[in-house]
Amino acid sequence: MAVHTPAHSALGGLLSYASLQPLAPGTLVRVPLGTREVLGVVWEAPASEPGVPPAQLRAIAGVLAGLPPLNAHWRALVAFAARYYQRSLGEVALAALPAQLRTLGPEQMARRLRRPAAAGTDTDATPLIALSTEQESARAEIDSKNGPFLLFGSTGSGKTEVYLRCVQDLLLAAPAAQALVMVPEINLTPQLEERFVARFGAGQVVSLHSGMTNPQRLKSWLAAHSGQARIVLGTRMAVFASMPGLGLIVVDEEHDASYKQQEGARYSARDLAVWRARACGAKVILGSATPSLESWHASRPPSEGDPEGGRYQRLEMPSRIGAAALPRVRRVDMGQQPRRAVFSAPLLAAITERVQRGEQCMVLLNRRGYAPVLHCQDCDWKSDCPHCSAHQVFHKIDRSLRCHHCGYAQRVPRACPACGSPDIAPMGRGTEQLEEHLAGLLEGVSRQGGGPVRIARIDADSTRAAGALQSQLAQVHAGEVDVLVGTQMIAKGHDFRRVSLVAAVQPDGALFSSDFRAPERLFALLMQAAGRAGRDAAWMAERGTPCEMWVQSHHPKHPVYEALRRHDYAAFAAQQLTEREQAGMPPFAFQALVRADARTQEVAQGFLAAAANAAREAALPGVEHISLYPPIPLAVQRVAGVERAQMLVESASRPALQHFLAAWQPLLHALRADPAHKGLVRWLVDVDPLAI
DNA sequence: AGCACGCCGACT
DNA sequence: GTCGGCGTGCTC
Numbered sequence: 001m002a003v004h005t006p007a008h009s010a011l012g013g014l015l016s017y018a019s020l021q022p023l024a025p026g027t028l029v030r031v032p033l034g035t036r037e038v039l040g041v042v043w044e045a046p047a048s049e050p051g052v053p054p055a056q057l058r059a060i061a062g063v064l065a066g067l068p069p070l071n072a073h074w075r076a077l078v079a080f081a082a083r084y085y086q087r088s089l090g091e092v093a094l095a096a097l098p099a100q101l102r103t104l105g106p107e108q109m110a111r112r113l114r115r116p117a118a119a120g121t122d123t124d125a126t127p128l129i130a131l132s133t134e135q136e137s138a139r140a141e142i143d144s145k146n147g148p149f150l151l152f153g154s155t156g157s158g159k160t161e162v163y164l165r166c167v168q169d170l171l172l173a174a175p176a177a178q179a180l181v182m183v184p185e186i187n188l189t190p191q192l193e194e195r196f197v198a199r200f201g202a203g204q205v206v207s208l209h210s211g212m213t214n215p216q217r218l219k220s221w222l223a224a225h226s227g228q229a230r231i232v233l234g235t236r237m238a239v240f241a242s243m244p245g246l247g248l249i250v251v252d253e254e255h256d257a258s259y260k261q262q263e264g265a266r267y268s269a270r271d272l273a274v275w276r277a278r279a280c281g282a283k284v285i286l287g288s289a290t291p292s293l294e295s296w297h298a299s300r301p302p303s304e305g306d307p308e309g310g311r312y313q314r315l316e317m318p319s320r321i322g323a324a325a326l327p328r329v330r331r332v333d334m335g336q337q338p339r340r341a342v343f344s345a346p347l348l349a350a351i352t353e354r355v356q357r358g359e360q361c362m363v364l365l366n367r368r369g370y371a372p373v374l375h376c377q378d379c380d381w382k383s384d385c386p387h388c389s390a391h392q393v394f395h396k397i398d399r400s401l402r403c404h405h406c407g408y409a410q411r412v413p414r415a416c417p418a419c420g421s422p423d424i425a426p427m428g429r430g431t432e433q434l435e436e437h438l439a440g441l442l443e444g445v446s447r448q449g450g451g452p453v454r455i456a457r458i459d460a461d462s463t464r465a466a467g468a469l470q471s472q473l474a475q476v477h478a479g480e481v482d483v484l485v486g487t488q489m490i491a492k493g494h495d496f497r498r499v500s501l502v503a504a505v506q507p508d509g510a511l512f513s514s515d516f517r518a519p520e521r522l523f524a525l526l527m528q529a530a531g532r533a534g535r536d537a538a539w540m541a542e543r544g545t546p547c548e549m550w551v552q553s554h555h556p557k558h559p560v561y562e563a564l565r566r567h568d569y570a571a572f573a574a575q576q577l578t579e580r581e582q583a584g585m586p587p588f589a590f591q592a593l594v595r596a597d598a599r600t601q602e603v604a605q606g607f608l609a610a611a612a613n614a615a616r617e618a619a620l621p622g623v624e625h626i627s628l629y630p631p632i633p634l635a636v637q638r639v640a641g642v643e644r645a646q647m648l649v650e651s652a653s654r655p656a657l658q659h660f661l662a663a664w665q666p667l668l669h670a671l672r673a674d675p676a677h678k679g680l681v682r683w684l685v686d687v688d689p690l691a692i
Numbered sequence: 693a694g695c696a697c698g699c700c701g702a703c704t
Numbered sequence: 705g706t707c708g709g710c711g712t713g714c715t716c
Contacts, residue, residue, distance in 0.1 A: 004693070005715080015716040034715040035695060057716060091693085 002078075003033055003040040004094040004102075013089045014043050018057040026069030028097075030062040030105065037061050039102045041070060041093050062106040066113045068225070073280040074242050080279075081240075081272055086661055086685040087265040095264060096240035100218040113222070126168055126200060134317040135162050141315055142166055142283060148274050150254075150299040151287040153317035154326065154567070155531025159287045160192075162317075163250045164199050166285065170248045171200075171230055177247040178224070180232045182239065182269060184256035186211040187469060188493045192233055192252075200231060208234035208241055236261060236269030239276065246282050249273045253493070254286035254295055255524055257690050266686045270295075286312070289531060289569070290524035293580065294587040296573045324534035327502065327547040329565040331556035342429060342437055347503055347550050351442070355482045358448030359500040359543065363434065363485045364529055366509070368459040369404075370396035370433045371426030374412070378421035389638040394426050395461070396433070406640040431459050434505065435485045447482050458486035491529040497536040500543065502529050503550035511558055514635070515691050516585055519560050523572055526551065526564050586688075590654045592661055593686040594668070595634075595646045599679035604645035605631040607677045611668055612647065620663040622656040642681055648692055661685060 001015050017031050017040075027042040040060075075093075082092040094102070104112065131139060135158055142149055143166075153159045167179040183192055186209045196205045206220035206229040223229035225242040232241050236259050239249075251259070251270045259270040270286065277284035286295055295312065302309035320326065332344040343351075351361045373391035374383035383392040385403035392401035394412065402409040415422050426433070435457040442453040456472060463469040469489075475481050476496060484490060484499075510522040526549070534540045534547035551561055563572035581588045594611060598604035608631035615623060629648040637644060651657040665685075671677060 001716080003716090017716060031716085033694090036715095038694095 001029070001031060001040045002043050002090040002093040003031060003038050005088055005090045015040075015090075016057055018054070018059045020059075023060075023063065024069045026071060026075060028064040028067055028070070028101065029060050030064070031060050032058050039094060039097070040090075041075075041097075043075065043089070064101075064104075064106050064109045066110050068244075070225075070242055071244055073246070073276075074240075076279055077240065077272065077276050080275060081265060081267050083662070084658065085265045085267050085687050086665060092265050098214065098218045098221040100214040101221075104218075112218070128168075129161065129165070131161065131165060132158065132319070132321055134319055135165070135321075138162050138315040138317055139165050139169070141313065142285060143169060145313055146283065148277065148284045148286065148312045150291055150295050150312045150314045151285050151317065152291060152296075152299075152314060152569075153287065153289060154320060155289045155528065156320035156323035156535055157289070157317040158321040159252070159317065160195060161321075163252070163285065163287070164195065166248060166250070166283075167196075167231060168199070171204075174245070174247060176227055176245040178227065178230050178232065178243045178245040179248040179250070180234075180238060180241060180243060180246060180273075181250040181252065182234060182236065182259075182273065183252050183493075184235065184258035185492065186235055187489070188252075189233060189235070190470065191493070191495070196231055196233060204230040206232055208232055208238040210235065210237060236267075239267075239269040239272045246276075246280055248282055249277050249284040251284070251286045253288055255288045255290055255292040255520075256492075257521070260688075260690050266684075266689075268688060271688065290527045291569075291573075293520055293573060293576055297577055297587045320537075322535075322537055324537045324540035324547055326567045327530050327533040327549040329530065329549045329551065329561075329567075331561055331565065332550065332552045333556045334552050334554045337552075342434065342505060343441060344552055347505075347552060348441055350501060350548065350550065351438075351483065351503070352445050354501045355442070355445065355447050355453050357543065357545075358498075360476070360479075360481065360496065360498045361483045361501040361503065362490060362496070362499050362529070362532055363438065363483060364487070364491060364502065364504045365429070365431050365434050365485070365506055366487055366525075367428075367430045368432070368461050368487055369393035369402070369430035370436075371430055372428040373426070374401060374424055375427040376416035376418060376421055377423040377425060379416060379419035381416050381418040381424075382427075387638070387641045388636065390636050393430065396426075396436075397461075405636060408640075429506075431457055431485055431487060432461075438483060438485065442483070453482045454480060455483045455485060456481040458484060458490050460487065460489065462486075463489070488525060491525055491532065493528075494532070495535055496532055497539060499533050499535070500540065500545070500547040501550065502533045502548075503552070504529060505552050507551060508553050508555060511555060511560065516580070516583075517690065520576060523560050523563065523569075526560075527567070527569065530564070530567070584650075584652070589650050589652055590657045591689060591692065592649045592657060593646045593689045593692060594649065594683065595644065595686060596631075596683045597642045597644050597681040598677075599643065599681065601633055601637065601643040601645060603677060603679040604643050605633075607671065607680050607683060608645055608647040610671055610674070610677065611664070611683075614667045614671060615660075615664050618663075618667060620660055620667075622651075622653075622659040622663075625653050625656040626651050626660050646692075657687075661687065 023042045025042050029040050030037050031040045078093045082089045170177045189207055206223045208220050224232045227244050251273050254270050260268045274284055298310040299312035299314035300310040337344045354361050371394045374394045383401050385392045387408055388405045390405050392403045399412045400409050416424050439455050445453050447453050458472050510518040530549040596604040596607045612628045627650045631645050631647045634644040
């Protein structure tokens with residue numbers, strides 16, 4: 001029986017209970033655990049080596065009858081995820097089920113199941129939309145081969161239409177088949193849902209994401225589990241949906257970091273999707289205009305020195321459909337501009353001109369708030385968070401200083417808290433300031449049709465309220481906004497028809513980051529942002545001027561920007577992969593992080609060092625193929641008063657790394673109890689970490 | 693992880 | 705004298 005026991009505690013995996021009748025594996029039950037009663041999933045018939053004598057076993061409290069058992073494919077997925085990401089089976093299994101199942105008793109469950117299901121729509125009646133040549137050839141490949149497929153299609157190439165058609169093909173071919181379609185962010189589910197519902201009807205489509213209420217989630221989950229919903233749309237959590245007829249998985253924007261869970265079991269929904277598809281004989285399509293280097297490498301075509309090629313099938317769709325040509329990239333050398341200029345003169349002129357012509361502009365700055373730090377000119381005081389090794393961000397709107405790591409907020413002081421000087425000033429800029437600054441610069445400019453230029457800001461702050469993002473986006477779509485200022489949020493996926501200019505005002509930060517994936521992420525973000533421009537070819541043609549992507553940089557000749565200028569993902573990827581191979585980094589090596597959080601940095605690092613010693617002394621299997629790096633503090637060393645350290649574990653062999661981690665786990669557990677590591681708050685393993 | 697049991701400071 | 709602080713230990 002799998003129950004929610006914590007990650008590899010002494011209880012390890014499964015617990016045994018007595019039952020009067022034999023129960024099929026996958027059956028959901030309620031069982032006593034300590035003083036409470038919890039949800040459990042029957043995993044297997046009585047184990048050969050029960051830890052507790054059968055006579056002393058406690059009895060199952062109830063069976064959630066009427067609910068079909070979770071099938072072997074689902075259980076295999078959960079078991080794999082638990083093993084691979086070094087967590088307990090129970091934790092992963094229970095986290096994969098809708099939370100409300102935990103609170104429902106058998107009677108309530110039965111009542112819930114008696115509710116009539118919504119009627120489905122006849123798939124045969126779904127219209128066939130004509131595909132372009134490129135789309136059709138991708139579809140044909142997917143139809144005739146096994147995959148996994150990497151659909152490499154530039155922004156606006158119509159990847160979604162290929163997904164829709166492949167789903168349609170599947171649903172027509174098999175009466176009980178189901179498809180799972182994932183997107184990286186909750187924000188992107190409404191528009192996806194709209195398209196799928198328009199095509200297949202509301203009765204066939206359900207969503208699964210963390211923005212839903214518990215009852216909504218249970219309803220969707222049950223519809224998927226019963227097979228009544230043929231299509232499940234969702235974020236990373238949806239990869240665990242119970243889908244007995246699963247025949248196709250789509251992972252849209254597969255490069256997106258949001259597919260990696262960052263707490264609990266730190267799984268990659270994209271990687272699990274590939275595993276799940278193979279295990280249950282489904283097809284899987286990973287789609288992106290800027291694939292992760294992992295997927296790109298895995299889909300390399302066979303070559304002379306590499307007759308096998310990668311294990312993925314690469315499908316290319318280079319042309320944009322119904323959209324204008326990709327924007328011309330204009331780089332501004334900020335070294336040639338006045339010192340403190342936020343908007344260079346040529347960029348400001350270009351924005352002004354576009355707005356006067358009735359076109360929309362998008363300005364990207366990856367930093368919310370007014371300024372990242374407040375600074376005293378006299379004594380050099382900075383608005384440091386008292387609980388974290390980070391600055392408190394100045395938010396002018398509500399005159400607050402807020403730490404983006406722990407949430408600690410206070411009112412902005414009138415004078416320097418350290419020396420009393422009134423000369424305290426914001427340093428650096430965020431989206432709030434950009435919005436204000438731009439309003440000043442565009443004052444007196446009148447937009448097409450007359451009136452002042454309308455500027456809107458979209459970031460996590462402006463969209464906090466329910467429905468705020470949707471209504472802000474609607475304003476942009478309705479043409480009530482001339483310039484849109486925002487963070488990454490606006491670069492992803494949204495179909496702005498009248499945007500003809502996109503600008504990244506300060507993207508350099510990522511160029512010299514210590515994170516080896518930073519250039520990859522920057523390139524993907526800029527490509528994606530560029531893809532927001534000129535999405536309506538007919539409208540752009542009327543305008544007569546081609547769309548543009550502006551980049552302001554102190555290093556305009558940097559290879560990232562050179563590749564961006566040519567819209568040449570392949571060249572960028574090739575260059576990055578060469579570097580990665582030479583440096584022995586992913587995808588040519590496999591990594592895991594062990595993280596320790598403690599009262600002091602010494603304790604955190606001490607625990608990690610002891611863990612490394614224990615591994616060496618125990619001569620764990622595969623240790624000769626493993627590199628253990630010294631413990632180091634995290635980039636943000638202290639968060640909410642807790643010191644954080646990590647240790648990188650690396651191997652050229654994934655199986656070796658897996659064996660090593662599995663054997664190491666019990667040693668780490670034993671160490672925790674050692675009084676030498678008093679003050680340790682928690683430790684965890686992150687397999688295939690995205691940031692190191 | 694929960695939730696108990698268990699032994700020390702400020703309140704009715 | 706109790707209410708409650710969170711340290712240690714257990715859950716088939």
